[in-house]
Amino acid sequence: MDTRAVRRDASRARILETAWKLARRDGLGALSLHAIAQMVGMRAPSLYTYFPSKNAIYDAMYADGASQLAAALAHRPTATEPVERLRSRVRLFVDFCTTDPIRYQLVFERPIPGFEPTRESFEITVKALSSTRADLDAAGVHGKRALDLFRALFTGLVSLQIANDPGGQRWSRLQYEALEMFLARYANPARAGRRKPRPAKMAATLT
Amino acid sequence: MDTRAVRRDASRARILETAWKLARRDGLGALSLHAIAQMVGMRAPSLYTYFPSKNAIYDAMYADGASQLAAALAHRPTATEPVERLRSRVRLFVDFCTTDPIRYQLVFERPIPGFEPTRESFEITVKALSSTRADLDAAGVHGKRALDLFRALFTGLVSLQIANDPGGQRWSRLQYEALEMFLARYANPARAGRRKPRPAKMAATLT
DNA sequence: GTCTATACATCGATAGAC
């Protein structure tokens, strides 16, 4: 491969890593090109060699964070029981969010006015979250309302954990209890692992 | 009362109202004294007559938002059935948060690096939320874990509603369904309205 | 109480030398 391209990618990676470090220290909104450049050992204008704008840096960070979640979800062991698989998803999601609140904020909230991830970067998130439905379906949980409620439940745990007990476990430790509550209401044991039956269309014409 | 004090309070209120308007338009972090002053019909330095710093304005906004929630919770009709009372709390909370996301953000998250509400302002929030325990207790829900899970559930609904469907109802409409799920697991009908029995301490010495 | 003027810092971004 072109050695120039390799060096360029290495520099981009260093800049990105530094951006993460500063964002975690000072907050996403306080991120400045000046501070990044100084820590990398450059001057601010030199960053424009690697990223065309500040928002491009945010977008690269977004894609980075989303990819990490997608990769972690994809690399889970596959041959487990449906409910256990759901547990592993919940555990992974809660861990992912609480171990790096800034990353969570960038990927799942809209913390920077004027910044939206590019369509390309956003697709990574969409794919990572779309597998939620599959895991729920396998555990006998069907329907859009159940999916939305599932997401709300664990987003809430994470949100309160980060806002009110950063570094602690007050809410994150409730994740399995929360999952039990959810499954008790929404899991249909009889249909677990089976497909949702296709609704009979045009029933009137058939009778 | 001193007419000077009245005029002063009126000006403070006008500044505050304008600050809310701008924060809703541009985001909390983008709030600038310049823009506030311009909209009020002043110059930026004149604001320092009414607020000693920008953070003092944030704090006044925080106290304002927290007071609105406290007042709304306090003014609910009191003579209702426990579960209905819980429903009214949930409905009010979800409405409060979704009708003004910026206010929600300021009161329940830490959106501005470097700003923390003063102890005095924070007390307002604490009192508003402390009544949650009473409402839950009356409905037969006891214990710290249940309380934390209750908060997580509805914070999650609000958070996803604001982030992914602003102005819509995709998650907020699930509030009663969520409450049902929660009560099905945590409400103890036999003990509804009664005190949680004091655990027998020193059981070993009693037997 | 409100103003002008200003201090002082920081920001993102561009132009052009080397």
Added chain:
DNA sequence: GTCTATCGATGTATAGAC
């Protein structure tokens, strides 16, 4: 590819005249 220099704007806050 990195630099210096600089633009142009924005930010909070203070001093002092009126």
